[in-house]
């Protein structure tokens with residue numbers, strides 16, 4: 001058996017098919033283009049759909065590629081089975097209406113067995129075909145000469161490819177026999193025939209004969225044009241040539257696994273021996289190594305293709321991969337961020353075929369590191385809480401799962417996985433139901449909460465003190481409950497329901513000064529509670545609206561834990577608000593006055609007054625100024641002082657009409673931003689990371705609202721969405737263009753479209769993509785006019801030899817009845833005739849599918865005697881309806 005590296009295998013495949021006149025297609029992005037049915041490219045053929053269904057003409061009828069693919073439904077298998085990855089590469093050869101079964105099988109056999117190519121000995125190979133596909137069986141046995149004991153004719157579930165509607169057909173699969181040492185019970189080829197999961201016979205290649213069309217009701221008609229679609233997993237083939245127990249010891253993953261070994265606690269080692277003599281604990285350790293190596297590779301590729309960790313769709317998958325790796329890292333004793341340190345190993349293994357990875361290395365490292373670090377903070381708190389829940393209750397109830405999820409953003413997948421490790425059950429269905437219910441409840445929550453501050457007399461008289469400690473801490477070990485109420489009544493204890501609580505000291509920030517309230521949890525000996533909202537009471541106490549499980553009593557000591565993730569993002573946005581406030585004044589002048597703001601973990605908005613509209617240039621200058629200040633890295637300073645000092649000593653801005661207390665708080669960044677503010681802020685402007693203005697709107701009478709985002713993650717997510725919207729709009733235009741490009745081509749339009757589509761998702765390109773789309777729209781507009789003129793001209797060309805006749809009044813007249821011409825066409829034609837012939841009367845009618853049109857035109861020289869409108873009205877036999885003047889009359893009849 002040859003020993004081949006993964007790069008050699010891939011190259012050999014592509015070379016082989018190129019010698020067989022296949023056109024090489026370079027790998028494309030993992031993000032599908034124009035295919036809303038797919039979240040990720042999940043196979044080689046997924047990128048070729050338009051060629052297969054005839055929407056586009058392929059560059060050649062024979063194609064070959066090696067395409068990266070992601071299958072999210074295999075994530076659970078990763079590290080558990082020997083041969084599944086999240087991302088893998090699929091080698092393929094394709095025939096679009098060209099060769100069919102015989103050649104496809106011959107090509108496969110030659111590549112696998114010829115000594116010039118893979119050189120696998122034939123007796124190592126086993127074949128399956130569909131049991132109704134006699135032709136494939138015959139080619140294998142008679143043309144290739146496979147002995148009967150190595151070929152199996154099997155049923156529909158393994159050997160017929162069908163997705164319910166559309167092209168489908170039988171397939172043939174090739175298996176490699178790794179030998180009896182992988183078959184401890186010595187079952188032999190029956191493992192294939194009975195489709196038993198095993199490590200001995202590895203499926204290396206699947207060739208689909210796309211032969212029928214399924215009409216959706218399982219009626220199969222032969223396709224007029226038959227196709228071949230094949231897929232072979234590169235990593236699996238590599239494991240054969242490198243004779244490794246799983247895909248993970250091949251040259252693709254091995255360097256990464258070794259690097260993980262060097263980073264983790266030295267008592268954990270990857271063990272190959274374990275595949276021969278498995279020990280449960282070691283199997284678990286091996287899995288951790290494999291999952292990490294797999295996930296960092298998939299993540300590296302996804303980020304390179306522009307997918308950043310986020311809260312939905314693809315971004316969420318990447319976030320999950322990073323979080324999952326981080327959790328497995330912990331099992332190997334790694335407690336700090338480490339995943340980003342593996343990116344170089346991935347690039348070294350994959351960079352030859354994917355050279356762009358090197359160029360994007362720094363961006364990838366940065367994105368992974370940021371996400372990991374963020375997660376580690378969440379994880380620590382979530383772990384502690386979950387640990388306590390498991391110890392106390394030996395089960396994770398739906399409510400507790402929700403508590404973890406809502407209060408820390410602790411992923412439900414992690415709860416499930418950790419609970420499974422400890423042999424503890426999670427009420428997952430209950431969790432999903434609760435989550436749904438909370439979403440509905442949240443809509444009305446705010447209304448309820450505001451109700452007390454005006455109406456509740458009990459509450460307005462309350463003078464008890466509560467101190468806010470959240471500027472310095474986000475977790476407080478021992479806060480004491482000093483007051484509780486529910487349904488407008490003071491209460492002494494609360495069990496399993498919602499209520500309001502005041503603590504002597506609390507790290508929870510109440511919504512005020514434009515900053516959203518903190519979320520998080522309270523925990524005590526006999527209860528846990530999610531903090532749903534925090535508002536400030538009339539006496540400045542922070543009042544927590546909580547949902548309690550268990551029993552909470554007045555005087556109880558509780559641990560108060562703020563959701564740090566939400567807080568951190570809110571802080572970035574609050575400091576961002578100060579930055580944009582400063583920058584607007586810097587760019588527009590001191591007449592800018594802030595008149596309100598709101599910031600939470602998602603973004604910020606600020607209202608301000610100004611005497612005229614703000615120009616695009618001024619907005620850009622504002623953005624640049626903010627970014628400059630972020631980059632410069634100004635530390636935050638805070639001063640508690642009296643109002644005098646605030647204004648004179650610290651130059652704080654203050655224009656709210658609201659009354660300030662004796663002592664005020666000043667938040668200052670550098671010597672440029674100083675505001676009276678009770679909010680929480682980043683330590684240094686550089687922690688804001690990134691900044692973008694997403695819009696400005698006028699609220700009338702000189703008030704404007706500016707909307708902005710901060711942080712790398714949020715800005716990236718925004719850019720991706722924007723680019724997608726612009727690109728979709730461009731696609732719509734090009735679709736229209738495609739319907740008329742046979743008549744008129746526009747190189748300019750095509751170039752603009754191409755330029756737009758290849759723009760990288762970067763902030764600097766946002767204006768450019770916008771401009772390109774505008775230009776595309778404009779170009780299309782004039783193109784459309786020109787194309788329509790040509791279409792009209794083509795339609796009217798048939799009339800170019802028409803000559804007038806002399807009518808009974810001795811006047812030149814053209815009278816024509818046509819079909820299919822619109823009223824516009826008729827008018828155009830009447831103009832043409834009148835330009836061509838002098839002293840002319842034209843009477844043109846047309847019948848279309850829906851209507852009949854009539855146009856009458858009279859040359860100016862004749863209009864004292866004959867008026868178009870009179871001739872039109874005079875045609876009583878057809879009784880036309882419409883109007884006009886001496887020159888032209890038009891209408892329907």
Ligand code: ATP
Pocket residue numbers: 071074083084085086087088089090203204205206231232233234235236
């Ligand atoms: P399996 O049953 O092993 O999941 P499949 O039937 O889903 O495979 P196909 O859809 O036929 O696989 O894909 C073609 C080839 O792609 C497979 O033969 C295999 O070599 C490879 N492949 C599929 N899924 C994965 C994966 N998650 N990781 C690595 N290789 C894969």
Ligand code: MG
Pocket residue numbers: none
């Ligand atoms: Mg599969």
